[in-house]
Amino acid sequence: MKKVWTVAAMSLLLAACNVDEEQETSTAHGGHAQHGTYYHNEQLALLPNEGTQPLTFPPLLAPVSEQGNEVEYALTAQQGKMTFVDGVETATYGYNGEFLGPVLRLKDGQQVTIHLTNELDEATTFHWHGLEVAGDATDGGPHAVIEPGETQTITFTVDQQAATLWYHPHPMGKTAAQVYKGLAGLLYIDDAKSEALQLPHDYGINDFPLVLQDRTFVDGQIDYEAVANTMSTLGDTIMINGVVNPAMTAANEKVRLRILNGSNAMTYYLRFTDDLPFSLIATDGGFVNEAATMTTLTLGAGERAEIVVDLHDFVGQRVELLNGDTPLLPIDVTATRQAMDYDTTFNEIVLDDTLRTMEVTKTVTMEGMTENFLLNGKTFDHERIDFRQKQGDTEIWEIENIINEEGAMAHPFHIHGTQFLVVSVDGEEPDAAWQGYKDTITVQPNQKVRIAVRFPEKGIYMFHCHILEHEDVGMMGQIEVY
Numbered sequence: 001m002k003k004v005w006t007v008a009a010m011s012l013l014l015a016a017c018n019v020d021e022e023q024e025t026s027t028a029h030g031g032h033a034q035h036g037t038y039y040h041n042e043q044l045a046l047l048p049n050e051g052t053q054p055l056t057f058p059p060l061l062a063p064v065s066e067q068g069n070e071v072e073y074a075l076t077a078q079q080g081k082m083t084f085v086d087g088v089e090t091a092t093y094g095y096n097g098e099f100l101g102p103v104l105r106l107k108d109g110q111q112v113t114i115h116l117t118n119e120l121d122e123a124t125t126f127h128w129h130g131l132e133v134a135g136d137a138t139d140g141g142p143h144a145v146i147e148p149g150e151t152q153t154i155t156f157t158v159d160q161q162a163a164t165l166w167y168h169p170h171p172m173g174k175t176a177a178q179v180y181k182g183l184a185g186l187l188y189i190d191d192a193k194s195e196a197l198q199l200p201h202d203y204g205i206n207d208f209p210l211v212l213q214d215r216t217f218v219d220g221q222i223d224y225e226a227v228a229n230t231m232s233t234l235g236d237t238i239m240i241n242g243v244v245n246p247a248m249t250a251a252n253e254k255v256r257l258r259i260l261n262g263s264n265a266m267t268y269y270l271r272f273t274d275d276l277p278f279s280l281i282a283t284d285g286g287f288v289n290e291a292a293t294m295t296t297l298t299l300g301a302g303e304r305a306e307i308v309v310d311l312h313d314f315v316g317q318r319v320e321l322l323n324g325d326t327p328l329l330p331i332d333v334t335a336t337r338q339a340m341d342y343d344t345t346f347n348e349i350v351l352d353d354t355l356r357t358m359e360v361t362k363t364v365t366m367e368g369m370t371e372n373f374l375l376n377g378k379t380f381d382h383e384r385i386d387f388r389q390k391q392g393d394t395e396i397w398e399i400e401n402i403i404n405e406e407g408a409m410a411h412p413f414h415i416h417g418t419q420f421l422v423v424s425v426d427g428e429e430p431d432a433a434w435q436g437y438k439d440t441i442t443v444q445p446n447q448k449v450r451i452a453v454r455f456p457e458k459g460i461y462m463f464h465c466h467i468l469e470h471e472d473v474g475m476m477g478q479i480e481v482y
């Protein structure tokens with residue numbers, strides 16, 4: 001048994017407070033918090049979902065043009081209006097709509113052109129989280145600013161395996177507010193293998209996107225400045241795909257849930273009623289080798305997972321997706337389809353001895369809980385290049401979440417422009433949840449994680465904490481890939 005400081009930041013309604021306590025716990029591997037250790041405080045922040053609104057699914061973005069392998073899209077960041085609270089019009093942001101954005105569905109090998117328009121009153125960027133593209137304006141980091149009224153066009157060739165990625169703004173110091181107001185969308189990559197696999201793939205029928213977010217409404221408004229908390233802006237209200245108090249209906253078959261933690265700061269501890277087992281089939285960057293049966297899954301801010309859950313035995317019943325013990329999403333099961341047998345073998349990821357025994361060449365410490373959020377003891381400087389790495393080379397990075405005088409909390413560590421493999425967690429094999437390609441890992445206090453990182457493209461990329469409040473105050477560094 002190892003002693004770990006368990007410290008979580010919570011905000012309940014508008015009040016925020018720190019909770020410090022020390023607990024005996026075994027080491028949490030692969031982001032799996034043991035029951036009752038890291039999340040009890042965060043859970044307090046979320047009200048149970050009453051399931052009063054039908055869940056909707058974002059539209060699939062239609063291309064502006066498509067010719068053979070070349071496809072062209074247009075995305076506009078704009079202001080909008082929604083009704084979340086009865087009788088109140090809420091000012092929002094959205095992509096090509098009032099709130100959130102459409103699903104952009106690309107295929108491996110496609111030559112893609114996207115016209116990016118900013119119709120907001122403030123500067124923004126369009127970042128493709130998890131997409132392996134050049135680290136220039138294409139990646140959409142804080143350097144790739146698009147001013148109000150401007151349109152910029154990016155082009156790239158999709159060169160990565162099938163995965164559930166996402167897009168969101170990344171302007172320096174403004175990311176948290178813009179995402180909170182509604183700028184986020186899903187980006188699916190399909191490839192020949194994913195199209196051939198036997199898996200639920202009917203969008204909105206048995207293959208459901210779930211964008212998990214939390215908000216605190218102030219007089220019915222999404223007022224980021226009023227609720228912002230540098231430690232972590234945690235809401236009291238769950239919102240899925242932009243729907244407050246959602247409930248969904250599914251047939252009595254195996255359904256696929258593509259889950260994005262699109263929250264600013266919240267970590268979700270996902271499970272189903274009565275600990276119904278489910279299969280993890282994909283992580284951030286693609287399919288896992290073999291479907292992994294589990295009953296709980298931890299998803300920090302920015303992380304994704306694809307799971308398949310079998311609803312065959314629940315006709316006429318309500319199965320609930322939970323966050324710890326709090327209802328997140330009721331699923332009403334109808335008897336309209338039959339459960340099929342699906343593939344359970346997907347990928348051929350090899351974590352060989354070469355990777356396991358390679359020396360660590362880059363180390364990143366993460367620290368901070370209340371005020372000073374630091375990577376390697378520093379805050380972001382756009383004129384400082386923190387690391388350099390050669391295009392195509394694999395290097396072992398060691399990410400450590402250290403405890404300092406402020407305390408400590410879990411930090412989701414994200415690197416742009418790469419899908420990496422977790423080599424070890426505190427010297428041991430990662431759990432199933434971290435055995436696929438990842439671009440974001442939620443590292444617990446005192447945890448040390450080694451990852452094998454390779455950048456297929458060149459440019460300057462960000463690496464940062466994906467708690468957006470921490471990112472905005474500079475818990476971010478830059479790597480130049482040459």
Ligand SMILES: [Cu+2]
Pocket residue numbers: 373410411412465466467470471475
């Ligand atoms: Cu952080």
